[in-house]
Amino acid sequence: MALERAGIDPNAIYSRQEAARLLGISLSTLKKLINNGYLRVSRPPGMRRIFIKGESILAMLDATEVERVS
Numbered sequence: 001m002a003l004e005r006a007g008i009d010p011n012a013i014y015s016r017q018e019a020a021r022l023l024g025i026s027l028s029t030l031k032k033l034i035n036n037g038y039l040r041v042s043r044p045p046g047m048r049r050i051f052i053k054g055e056s057i058l059a060m061l062d063a064t065e066v067e068r069v070s
Contacts, residue, residue: 010055019052038064
């Protein structure tokens with residue numbers, strides 16, 4: 001299981017706005033991550049609201065981590 005980063009609780013559910021704030025990115029950038037399949041979200045049938053699990057945010061960070069070369 002991924003370790004907690006930047007105060008992201010793997011068991012919490014976040015809104016798009018909360019997730020964008022935690023990641024330090026704009027809402028439009030977060031939407032691009034969702035639309036391009038980098039970030040898994042849940043959307044109950046008939047609802048506009050999107051739910052983002054903390055574990056999904058951490059998994060995205062782990063999967064997209066770039067090793068810096070000095």
